[in-house]
Amino acid sequence: MNRPVAPATGGGRIRTRLPFPTAARPAVADTQLRANLHRATRTIRGKRARVVDEVPDWEALRDAGSAIKADVQRRLPELLEQFEASATAAGATVHWARDAAEACRIVVELTRATGADEVVKVKSMATQEIELNEALEAAGIAAYETDLAELIVQLGDDTPSHILVPAIHYNRAQIREIFQRRMPDVPADLSDEPSALAEAARAHLRRRFLSARVAVSGANFAIADTGTLVVVESEGNGRMCLTLPETLISVVGVEKLLPTFTDLEVFLQLLPRSSTGERMNPYTSMWTGVTPGDGPQDVHVVLVDNGRSAVLADPVGRPALSCIRCSACLNVCPVYERAGGHAYGSVYPGPIGAILSPQLTGVADNASLPYASTLCGACYDVCPVKINIPEILVHLRQQAPHPLAERATMGVLSWVMRSPRRWAAALRLARAGAGPLGAYRQRRTGARTLRRLPWPASAWTRSRDLPLPAPQTFREWWGKQ
Amino acid sequence: MVGEAVTARDEILARLRTALADDPPPVEVPRRYRRVGDRPDPVAILVDRLEDYRAVVHHGIGALPGLLAEVGRLAVPVDVPADWLAGCPGQVYRDAPPLSPADLDAMDAVLTGCAVAVAETGTIILDAGPAQGRRALTLVPDRHICVVRADQVVGLLPEALTRLDPRAAQTWISGPSATSDIELNRVEGVHGPRRLEIVLVGGTSGA
Numbered sequence: 170m171n172r173p174v175a176p177a178t179g180g181g182r183i184r185t186r187l188p189f190p191t192a193a194r195p196a197v198a199d200t201q202l203r204a205n206l207h208r209a210t211r212t213i214r215g216k217r218a219r220v221v222d223e224v225p226d227w228e229a230l231r232d233a234g235s236a237i238k239a240d241v242q243r244r245l246p247e248l249l250e251q252f253e254a255s256a257t258a259a260g261a262t263v264h265w266a267r268d269a270a271e272a273c274r275i276v277v278e279l280t281r282a283t284g285a286d287e288v289v290k291v292k293s294m295a296t297q298e299i300e301l302n303e304a305l306e307a308a309g310i311a312a313y314e315t316d317l318a319e320l321i322v323q324l325g326d327d328t329p330s331h332i333l334v335p336a337i338h339y340n341r342a343q344i345r346e347i348f349q350r351r352m353p354d355v356p357a358d359l360s361d362e363p364s365a366l367a368e369a370a371r372a373h374l375r376r377r378f379l380s381a382r383v384a385v386s387g388a389n390f391a392i393a394d395t396g397t398l399v400v401v402e403s404e405g406n407g408r409m410c411l412t413l414p415e416t417l418i419s420v421v422g423v424e425k426l427l428p429t430f431t432d433l434e435v436f437l438q439l440l441p442r443s444s445t446g447e448r449m450n451p452y453t454s455m456w457t458g459v460t461p462g463d464g465p466q467d468v469h470v471v472l473v474d475n476g477r478s479a480v481l482a483d484p485v486g487r488p489a490l491s492c493i494r495c496s497a498c499l500n501v502c503p504v505y506e507r508a509g510g511h512a513y514g515s516v517y518p519g520p521i522g523a524i525l526s527p528q529l530t531g532v533a534d535n536a537s538l539p540y541a542s543t544l545c546g547a548c549y550d551v552c553p554v555k556i557n558i559p560e561i562l563v564h565l566r567q568q569a570p571h572p573l574a575e576r577a578t579m580g581v582l583s584w585v586m587r588s589p590r591r592w593a594a595a596l597r598l599a600r601a602g603a604g605p606l607g608a609y610r611q612r613r614t615g616a617r618t619l620r621r622l623p624w625p626a627s628a629w630t631r632s633r634d635l636p637l638p639a640p641q642t643f644r645e646w647w648g649k650q
Numbered sequence: 651m652v653g654e655a656v657t658a659r660d661e662i663l664a665r666l667r668t669a670l671a672d673d674p675p676p677v678e679v680p681r682r683y684r685r686v687g688d689r690p691d692p693v694a695i696l697v698d699r700l701e702d703y704r705a706v707v708h709h710g711i712g713a714l715p716g717l718l719a720e721v722g723r724l725a726v727p728v729d730v731p732a733d734w735l736a737g738c739p740g741q742v743y744r745d746a747p748p749l750s751p752a753d754l755d756a757m758d759a760v761l762t763g764c765a766v767a768v769a770e771t772g773t774i775i776l777d778a779g780p781a782q783g784r785r786a787l788t789l790v791p792d793r794h795i796c797v798v799r800a801d802q803v804v805g806l807l808p809e810a811l812t813r814l815d816p817r818a819a820q821t822w823i824s825g826p827s828a829t830s831d832i833e834l835n836r837v838e839g840v841h842g843p844r845r846l847e848i849v850l851v852g853g854t855s856g857a
Contacts, residue, residue, distance in 0.1 A: 174664035405842020
């Protein structure tokens with residue numbers, strides 16, 4: 170087969186239904202939500218800064234992490250084949266899914282083949298992305314989220330709003346209310362102390378863990394040369410799912426590969442400190458196919474494209490595939506802190522979502538997301554794999570469709586600015602036209618700016634002030650000296 | 651040979667090859683980070699980190715009988731060293747034949763060793779090697795007592811990886827089960843063992 174096959178965009182929960190500014194409006198007006206997000210992101214920013222500052226070679230680790238991921242992207246086809254061969258040799262069955270629907274179909278069929286009508290789940294962005302829980306439910310299979318935050322979101326009939334802490338938008342009192350409403354076995358006098366809420370989750374899931382026959386997970390890393398999968402977690406719900414059931418199905422985006430086991434020495438230093446602000450997360454599990462007498466004996470890996478090939482095809486946007494889902498960029502982002510995760514409409518919110526979602530779907534389908542940023546660059550500074558998010562945002566803004574009036578204006582401006590003579594003439598003309606207005610605004614408001622222009626230019630001034638021409642340009646002043 | 655039914659595997663690999671049509675240049679990975687710890691007394695650093703996670707650290711194998719005195723039902727791997735159990739008054743359950751999840755849930759504690767421990771991150775790594783048992787053994791009981799020898803402690807993560815078999819099923823443990831899911835504050839005690847106790851043997855601060 171020599172005919173080239175075009176990279177394809179993906180489906181699932183990665184599309185905005187409303188433009189970002191519209192979707193963000195109710196969130197920005199919700200003072201409780203703003204308070205919850207402010208408190209949580211401030212806490213995690215402080216923790217991250219403390220544990221990153223104590224690592225003298227942090228920048229060297231970032232450089233290595235960034236380079237390893239660039240190498241993976243360059244060699245992705247061969248590394249995937251290597252992973253498949255290693256995992257298969259170790260007793261795993263490797264499946265491939267072109268898109269979300271195909272991935273869901275594979276998991277449903279594998280679950281059905283076991284005869285089970287329920288699965289326990291480890292928190293996984295990939296399964297949120299492909300909307301696996303909905304697909305399982307449609308097939309008559311109950312999916313139980315076991316991560317505390319995912320459990321809160323599932324019981325609250327809500328959707329995740331953060332990569333690491335999907336329930337970041339709830340405070341402890343709201344979580345207690347959800348538990349009291351949806352957990353039949355919860356004590357009537359449940360307090361809103363985090364330790365009491367954690368205890369309630371333990372009691373609620375304990376029996377389910379001990380009797381589960383099928384588990385579904387994602388993976389943080391997949392090691393090409395050994396066929397090993399790695400899951401990083403805190404609570405032990407991951408260990409329960411990865412160890413006790415007979416069948417384990419792991420849904421893994423193709424970009425999750427690392428070439429060698431040794432590369433974990435970089436990523437298992439970068440991820441926990443960037444993510445939860447800990448020196449190390451409480452539990453990390455690694456398994457390679459089937460281990461006789463230890464853990465699941467029926468092990469499956471579903472490798473998912475779902476738009477990743479389209480991201481890979483853009484040399485500027487490609488580094489978005491380096492993301493290790495730590496969520497440090499969300500926690501420092503002034504836009505995320507105010508708008509929250511739901512406004513982004515995709516399972517991937519925040520700065521990384523603003524570059525990843527539009528590339529997974531094609532920019533036209535998520536055209537407002539590259540603008541959901543102030544380009545302040547805080548995300549780039551904290552990214553453990555040095556993804557230049559502002560650069561990719563600007564690149565995607567160029568690809569997004571622009572209104573006719575804006576394109577026409579920019580076309581004229583570009584023509585004017587290409588010639589010094591035309592530019593000087595235009596400035597003279599503008600000053601003659603706007604001079605009295607500028608003087609008037611200066612007297613009235615102390616600034617030579619217009620707040621609102623008539624349609625269609627109102628679209629421009631909705632979120633910007635328009636400066637009026639100065640009484641004298643620098644070049645005029647220079648000419649007189 | 652264009653088959654009408656192209657497999658998902660072949661199609662995905664073909665898409666990715668097309669996506670790399672710009673032929674990105676080879677990447678040299680700079681490994682300028684620390685590969686070997688340079689701080690004295692890694693055991694003391696390990697203790698500091700573990701206690702920061704609210705694990706309880708005991709010094710010397712002589713601490714074991716005291717810990718086991720309050721354990722009624724103790725799970726152990728088949729190859730647990732006999733001297734660790736000296737004076738254990740409770741019932742000892744060896745994991746052979748394998749204890750069921752319900753059996754494990756009825757245990758008061760599990761006692762194991764480990765493969766290697768990382769000082770700087772406060773991490774105990776089990777790889778199903780000697781005195782460690784399978785993964786479920788150290789997961790279901792609510793209290794995990796882990797014996798760590800001073801010669802198993804390394805300074806940094808890269809040193810630990812060289813001592814591990816990548817293909818062995820591994821569990822890395824850094825403190826008791828915890829969550830940061832409520833307002834991003836860490837609280838200990840969710841699904842994994844809520845008590846993690848480390849018995850340090852040998853070395854400068856052990857016996």
